Structures are given as structure tokens and as C-alpha cells.
Amino acid sequence: xxxxxxxxxxxxxxxxxxxxxxxxxxxxxxxxxxxxxxxxxxxxxxxxxxxxxxxxxxxxxxxxxxxxxxxxxxxxxxxxxxxxxxxxxxxxxxxxxxxxxxxxxxxxxxxxxxxxxxxxxxxxxxxxxxxxxxxxxxxxxxxxxxxxxxxxxxxxxxxxxxxxxxxxxxxxxxxxxxxxxxxxxxxxxxxxxxxxxxxxxxxxxxxxxxxxxxxxxxxxxxxxxxxxxxxxxxxxxxxxxxxxxxxxxxxxxxxxxxxxxxxxxxxxxxxxxxxxxxxxxxxxxxxxx
Amino acid sequence: xxxxxxxxxxxxxxxxxxxxxxxxxxxxxxxxxxxxxxxxxxxxxxxxxxxxxxxxxxxxxxxxxxxxxxxxxxxxxxxxxxxxxxxxxxxxxxxxxxxxxxxxxxxxxxxxxxxxxxxxxxxxxxxxxxxxxxxxxxxxxxxxxxxxxxxxxxxxxxxxxxxxxxxxxxxxxxxxxxxxxxxxxxxxxxxxxxxxxxxxxxxxxxxxxxxxxxxxxxxxxxxxxxxxxxxxxxxxxxxxxxxxxxxxxxxxxxxxxxxxxxxxxxxxxxxxxxxxxxxxxxxxxxxxxxxxxxxxxxxxxxxxxxxxxxxxxxxxxxxxxxxxxxxxxxxxxxxxx
Numbered sequence: 001x002x003x004x005x006x007x008x009x010x011x012x013x014x015x016x017x018x019x020x021x022x023x024x025x026x027x028x029x030x031x032x033x034x035x036x037x038x039x040x041x042x043x044x045x046x047x048x049x050x051x052x053x054x055x056x057x058x059x060x061x062x063x064x065x066x067x068x069x070x071x072x073x074x075x076x077x078x079x080x081x082x083x084x085x086x087x088x089x090x091x092x093x094x095x096x097x098x099x100x101x102x103x104x105x106x107x108x109x110x111x112x113x114x115x116x117x118x119x120x121x122x123x124x125x126x127x128x129x130x131x132x133x134x135x136x137x138x139x140x141x142x143x144x145x146x147x148x149x150x151x152x153x154x155x156x157x158x159x160x161x162x163x164x165x166x167x168x169x170x171x172x173x174x175x176x177x178x179x180x181x182x183x184x185x186x187x188x189x190x191x192x193x194x195x196x197x198x199x200x201x202x203x204x205x206x207x208x209x210x211x212x213x214x215x216x217x218x219x220x221x222x223x224x225x226x227x228x229x230x231x232x233x234x235x236x237x238x239x240x241x242x243x244x245x246x247x248x249x250x251x252x253x254x255x256x257x258x259x260x261x262x263x264x265x266x267x268x269x270x271x272x273x274x275x276x277x278x279x280x281x282x283x284x285x286x287x288x289x
Numbered sequence: 290x291x292x293x294x295x296x297x298x299x300x301x302x303x304x305x306x307x308x309x310x311x312x313x314x315x316x317x318x319x320x321x322x323x324x325x326x327x328x329x330x331x332x333x334x335x336x337x338x339x340x341x342x343x344x345x346x347x348x349x350x351x352x353x354x355x356x357x358x359x360x361x362x363x364x365x366x367x368x369x370x371x372x373x374x375x376x377x378x379x380x381x382x383x384x385x386x387x388x389x390x391x392x393x394x395x396x397x398x399x400x401x402x403x404x405x406x407x408x409x410x411x412x413x414x415x416x417x418x419x420x421x422x423x424x425x426x427x428x429x430x431x432x433x434x435x436x437x438x439x440x441x442x443x444x445x446x447x448x449x450x451x452x453x454x455x456x457x458x459x460x461x462x463x464x465x466x467x468x469x470x471x472x473x474x475x476x477x478x479x480x481x482x483x484x485x486x487x488x489x490x491x492x493x494x495x496x497x498x499x500x501x502x503x504x505x506x507x508x509x510x511x512x513x514x515x516x517x518x519x520x521x522x523x524x525x526x527x528x529x530x531x532x533x534x535x536x537x538x539x540x541x542x543x544x545x546x547x548x549x550x551x552x553x554x555x556x557x558x559x560x561x562x563x564x565x566x567x568x569x570x571x572x573x574x575x576x577x578x579x580x581x582x583x584x585x586x587x588x589x590x591x592x593x594x595x596x597x598x599x600x601x602x603x604x605x606x607x608x609x610x611x612x613x614x615x616x617x618x619x620x621x622x623x624x625x626x
Contacts, residue, residue, distance in 0.1 A: 021403035023356050023555075024366055064359050064551035067544045069569075090569025104361060222572065249568050251542055251558075254400035258539030258558070259566060261588065262574065263509075264595035283509060283584075285574035 022254050025062040025106025030099055031081060037165045039088050040132055041097055042074065046081035049107045053077055054114030055139035056217075056245060056273045059084075060253045062106030063095040070250045070268070072136035072219075073110065076143045082107070085135040085167060111253040112272050115140045115217050116243060124152040124209040126237075128228050130200055130220025131160045134167050136245045136272070137219055145178045155181040155207030159200030159224075162186050163193045181207050200224060201231040211237050217273075219245040226288040229276065242276040244288065262286040291462075292475040292483075293454040295445075299471045300452065304331035306468060307376050311413070314348060315378040316341045325377070336447055339423045340381050344535035344607060348377060349388065349408045350395075352532075352557050356404065356542065358550040367550075368403075375412045382438030383428040383603040385416040387535035389440030393599045394538055404555075413460055418446040420486060422494060425606030427619060429494040430502055430626070433603040436487045446483055453483045498619060500626030502600060505590040508625045512587070514579060516624070521578040523614040524561070530585070530608035530616070531559035536601060539565075560584050586621050 032044040053073060061084060062068040069092040075083035088097045099105070115136075125144060127137045137156075144151050156175070160166045163186050176182050183203045185196040196203055200220070216237055218228050225244050232242055248267040251257035260267035263282045265274070279287055295303060307313050308328065315328040316338055323338040325345045358367045392409065395402035419426070419435035428434030437444055442461035446453040453475050456462045465472050475483075531537040541558035544551065558565065561581055567573040575581050584592075589601030602618065609617050 021368055022400040023403065023553075024368055025357075027359070027364060027366065062544070062553075064361065065544055065546045068542060068553075093569065104364075106359070106366075247568070247572075248574065249566050251540065251555075255397065256395055256400070256402050256538070257541070258560065261592060261596070264592055266596070285576065285580060 022108065023252065025060065025068070025108045027104050028082075028107050030101050030103045030105060032101055033099065036085055036167050037160075039165075040085055040167060041088075042083055042085045042167075043096060043099070044075075044081050044083050045105065045107065048080060048082050050110055053110035054117060055143050056114030056136050057110040057112050058136075058253070058268075058272060059107050059109030059111065060250070061092070061096070062108075063092050063099070064104070064106060066095045067092045068106070068251070069093065070111075070253060072245070072272075074135040074138045076139045076146065078143070078146055085132060085138075087132050109253065112268055113270065115245075115273055116215070117143070119241070120144070120151055120215050122150065122152060123241075124214040125154050126207055126209060126214050126216045127154075127156045127158075128200060128204065128216065128218040128220070128232075129156070129158045130224040130228075131165060132167065133218075133220030133224070133245075134158055135219075137217060138168060140217060141175065141180070145175070145180070148178065153181065153207075153209055154179065155183070155209055157183045157185075157200055157203050157207065159185040159187070159203070159220075162188050162190050163195075164190070183207065199227070201227050204228065204231050205235055211235065213238075214241060216242045217245075218243070222246075222288060229279075229288055239276045243273050244276075244279060245272045246274055246279070246286070246288075247272065248286070291456060292480060293456065293465055293472040294451055294475040294479055295454055295472050296451045301331045301334075303468060303471050304328065304334060304378065306471075307378070311374045311376040313376050313378060314345075325380075328378070334379065336379075336417065339419070339421065340384075340426075340605065340607075342607075342611075343533055344387070344605065345377060345380050345384050346387065346391070346535050346538075348375065349391065349412070350405055350538060350540070350557075354404060354555055356553040356555050358547075358552050360550045362549075370407055372407070372411055375408070376415065377412055378415045379417045380414055380441065381419055381605070382416050382434035382436065382441070382444070383419075383426070383605040384535045385414055385438035385441035386428075386431070386433035386603045387440065387605070388414060389438075390536050390593075390597075390599045390601065390603070391538055392440065393597045394593070397597060413443075413464060414441045415443040415445060415461075415464075416441040418444060418486075420447060420490060422490065423606050423610070425609040426494070426604060427498045427500075427606065427622070428604035429491060430498060430500045430622060431600050431602060431604050435490045435494065438603075446486065448479055448482045448486065450479055450482070453479055498622065500622045502590075502626065505600075505622070505626055506594055508591050508621070509583060509587040511625055512583070512621070514583075516621075517579040517583040517586075520616050521582050524578055524582060524616055525614055526561050526563070526578065527613060528559040528561045529611050529613070531561060532557055533607040533611050535603060535605055535607070560588065582616075586618060589618075590621065 248260035593601035
């Protein structure tokens with residue numbers, strides 16, 4: 001039974017009106033679709049539906065008629081467009097993989113807490129990524145490179161299951177040219193791979209940084225984060241300076257739907273970037289310890 | 290706040306007047322149970338009920354609710370706003386308190402749940418004090434009843450000489466003002482009976498269950514796994530506890546194409562479901578039923594308090610009386626409270 005008569009409130013998703021109801025996505029066009037790895041595509045959408053964001057924040061992406069899911073923004077804040085690297089996994093990601101330029105998708109955000117840019121000023125920075133976990137680290141890396149003189153040395157340790165699953169391969173050379181110490185590793189070598197073979201923890205000792213002062217940002221599968229954190233502490237990086245981006249199922253992105261409420265933290269509001277000691281307070285299953 | 294009174298025979302007049310100006314929702318007996326619904330005939334209302342089987346949260350967070358319609362050809366998104374004024378009469382103080390907890394969670398800035406806010410702001414909540422609580426009730430633990438709750442605009446208490454009426458908010462005062470001829474100031478004799486009633490009911494409930502609720506914060510550390518594993522062996526994951534709960538607010542969304550537009554609906558979800566935290570990749574931070582039961586209890590008693598400064602349980606007793614497996618949140622309270 002309908003208790004109340006609905007009144008029609010039409011809008012085209014202007015910024016002011018969007019603020020009233022956080023659940024309404026703004027329609028945006030797909031500009032480009034790029035194959036990143038055999039199972040991952042990077043889509044570029046534009047124009048950017050929101051002005052500012054911090055690297056590490058995420059947005060909720062709607063495929064109309066299919067569903068909505070959270071994705072890390074993987075383009076830097078200075079970009080006029082927005083990029084997401086999306087691995088084919090469930091119904092929403094499969095629909096995105098089937099989309100082509102010109103198609104319309106819905107976006108709302110930016111949500112969550114990004115990487116601690118304020119803490120990074122004049123410090124050495126180490127980024128540790130695993131597989132598609134590099135997606136939230138890429139906007140950070142590109143942002144750091146755009147403001148190169150404000151930060152110390154930048155090192156990247158990046159691992160994937162196989163060489164073809166390393167994302168953003170065509171950008172590696174450019175990163176190194178701009179002074180990034182890039183260390184790569186794969187679990188299983190294939191083809192003409194001449195680099196390191198082994199999990200990412202086997203190359204963590206390679207960067208030469210001022211360990212006590214280095215800010216470490218990591219993202220990857222939960223089991224990788226677990227062992228990376230362990231190894232970082234062994235290598236005498238300061239717990240104070242270690243951050244990781246965690247993932248969780250989400251429906252609203254704004255702390256209402258309950259899906260990402262673990263312990264006293266919402267991944268969507270208090271995260272997805274958590275500090276080392278905050279992760280220790282999360283309940284088992286969510287905590288990487 | 291000022292105390293008023295209304296004569297017993299005037300209650301029906303009051304309800305009839307209310308139903309002319311607002312959509313009046315009140316509990317009445319249907320198919321053997323008291324349930325909230327639109328009260329078309331005030332004669333159907335009878336004060337002799339303990340509580341409704343299902344909670345009144347569906348009037349603020351419907352089981353299924355349209356979030357938006359998106360018309361791809363015209364390129365715009367339409368949201369539906371409901372703006373009829375609703376009076377919820379006869380809600381028990383525990384359920385009214387649940388609304389104030391929901392306010393804490395869903396209207397917590399910076400992002401407000403616009404769908405909930407819209408319904409909440411258009412509603413006048415009138416509670417009816419419990420003078421004979423159910424055996425499963427434990428609202429005394431969270432101080433959400435039995436006479437006064439925290440989320441209501443007006444509180445009615447039944448005494449032998451009519452109803453004592455307390456205006457709790459500006460909205461409530463406005464209602465009294467609107468129907469001024471039906472209300473008068475409560476006299477001393479009536480207030481004495483009212484105060485005596487509060488003492489009696491509280492004493493009776495206190496003798497059943499006495500718990501220090503502040504000790505519940507952080508129980509997951511103390512509780513360990515054994516208790517939840519034992520309960521998980523009985524739980525059949527029917528999720529009745531979540532759906533009957535007046536403040537389980539978790540929701541899930543579904544999208545599909547309907548006639549000329551893409552629509553998104555949202556509906557109640559439950560943390561007892563094995564799919565609640567499972568991601569498309571297959572990863573699940575809460576794999577076992579015991580983990581999920583632990584979350585259900587700890588979320589209400591410890592995690593919501595830590596995050597939103599309110600308890601996630603109001604002691605209405607619905608999950609206790611409805612659970613087909615006999616899982617009882619009061620066991621948690623007795624053990625660790």
C-alpha cells in the first residue's frame with residue numbers, strides 16, 4: 001500500500017542538488033577504454049563530476065540497470081578527467097568491461113579518507129603495491145611527481161602474479177625518468193621476464209631510504225598487506241608512518257548502509273586508508289594482523 | 290516540559306481530528322496480531338496491546354524504497370520525494386527511542402540519508418507508555434522506556450483518570466496547541482498516579498534484568514568465540530531478528546530497467562546473511578556464522594556506541610520473542626553487562 005503521494009523532483013544532478021541526496025549518481029560519459037592487463041581495463045570518464053579529491057579516495061560507479069560498486073580513483077587530481085582501473089569480477093565490473101566510449105555511467109563521490117599528503121612533505125616515500133592494488137597508489141605517485149620538489153626520494157615496490165598482470169607498464173619508463181626508484185617482481189616469470197621472481201616482500205629491502213622518516217603507503221590483496229606490514233616493521237620502518245588502503249563491500253559510500261562497519265570504523269568514512277595502529281583495532285578478518 | 294491531560298473519551302475525538310489532517314498510523318489488531326497501519330476508523334484503536342509484532346521502522350525506512358529513476362534518452366535522474374504529513378500514534382517508547390538512534394546514524398553529517406530525513410521530518414511521533422511490559426522486554430537497560438523514550442514528540446501515559454500527555458518537542462507543543470480544547474493541564478492527583486506508575490514499572494523491570502550498559506563497550510574482546518560458536522550452531526540465518534528490529538538500518542540496493550528508465554531500489558539487508566560482506570572477488574572478512582552473530586551483537590552493544598554515541602539496542606524484545614532458534618541477546622547482557 002502506498003502511504004504517501006510522491007511529488008516529482010527532477011534535476012540534472014547539479015552540484016548543489018546532489019548535496020541534498022548523496023545517493024543520486026551523476027551521469028558521465030565514458031571517453032576511453034584501455035586494456036591494462038588481460039583481466040583489467042582502465043576507463044577514462046569526463047568531464048570530472050567533482051572538482052577536488054585526495055589521491056586514495058574512491059568513488060561509487062553505477063552501471064545503470066546493473067548496479068553500483070566502489071572503485072579507487074586512479075588518475076591524479078590535476079587531471080580534467082577521471083580514471084578507474086577495473087578488474088572483471090562481478091556483474092558491475094563485467095558490464096563496465098562490455099562498455100564502449102560514449103556510453104553513460106553514473107558516478108558519485110569522492111568518498112573516504114585518502115593518503116596522508118600533509119604528512120609526506122619533505123619526506124622519503126615508499127609505495128608498495130600488489131596487482132590491481134596499485135590503482136589507488138597511481139594517483140598518489142603521479143601527484144608526487146607533479147610536485148616533485150616538495151618531497152624526498154620516491155621508491156616503488158610493485159609485484160604481480162605474472163609480468164602480464166603488472167598494471168601501467170607503459171608508464172614505468174616515464175616514472176623512472178622522473179626519478180622514481182622502481183623495483184618490480186612477479187610470482188611466476190613468463191616470456192622474456194628478466195626481473196625479480198618472488199613475492200613483493202622479497203624486494204622490500206632494496207630501496208635505500210631514510211627508514212625512520214619514510215612514509216610507506218601500501219595496497220594489495222589482504223594477504224600481501226599482512227606480510228608487507230610484518231616485513232616493513234622488521235626492516236625498521238616506523239609503525240607511525242605506515243599506511244594501507246583496505247577494501248570492503250560497500251553500498252552507500254557514506255557510512256549508512258552498514259556493509260563496511262568493522263569494529264568502530266567504517267571503511268568508507270574512516271578509510272579506505274588506515275594507519276598501522278588503526279588497523280590493529282579492526283576485528284579479525286578485516287585486520288591484516 | 291509541561292504536562293497535559295486528555296480525558297479517555299476524548300482520545301477517539303483526537304484521533305479522528307488527526308486523521309483528517311494527516312495520514313494517521315496506529316496499531317490495531319489484524320489477523321491475530323497488533324500491527325501498525327493506516328487507521329481509517331479510530332474505533333479500531335484499543336490501548337490494550339503490549340507491542341506490535343513488527344517494528345514501525347518501515348514507515349521511516351521502508352522494506353523496499355525507490356532511490357532514483359534515470360531516463361537515459363532524456364538524460365536526467367529523477368528522485369522521488371514523499372511529502373505527506375504522517376502521525377505515528379501509539380508507538381511504544383522503545384520504538385520511539387529507536388528513531389532517535391536512527392537519527393544519530395542516518396542523519397550524521399556530512400552526508401545525510403535524504404530518504405530517511407524526508408520521512409522523519411514529515412512525521413509526528415506520539416508514544417504510548419508501557420504500563421505492562423512484555424516478559425521479553427528489557428528497555429530499562431538502555432533507559433529507552435517503559436514510560437518515556439527519547440525520539441517522540443508527545444508521550445501519552447494511560448492512568449485511571451485519562452491520559453497524562455507530555456509534550457517533548459516543539460512539534461508536540463504545536464499539536465497540543467492545535468487541539469487545545471481537548472487538552473488541559475494535568476492536575477496533581479493525576480501526576481501522583483503517573484509518578485507512582487513510573488516507579489512500579491521500573492522496579493518490576495529492574496528485578497528481571499539489571500545491567501550496567503557501559504560495561505558492554507568492547508565486549509568482543511571479552512566475549513571470545515565460544516559463546517558465539519554455540520549460538521551459531523542454533524542460528525538458521527533466517528534474519529528475522531534484523532527485520533523485526535526497530536533499528537537495524539543496513540540496506541542493500543538493486544538496479545534494473547523498468548519500462549522507460551533505469552531504477553534503483555533499496556531494501557533492508559541483514560548482517561546475518563553470508564553475502565553481507567562477501568565481495569565479488571570471493572574475499573569475505575566475516576566468513577563464519579559465529580563471526581556474523583558476534584558482529585550482530587557487538588555491533589549493537591559496542592560498535593554503534595563507539596561510532597555514533599548511542600546504543601544499537603532499545604530492549605524491545607522482538608528478536609528474543611521471534612527467534613525460532615531461541616537465540617537471546619539478553620544472555621549477552623547477563624554475561625558481560
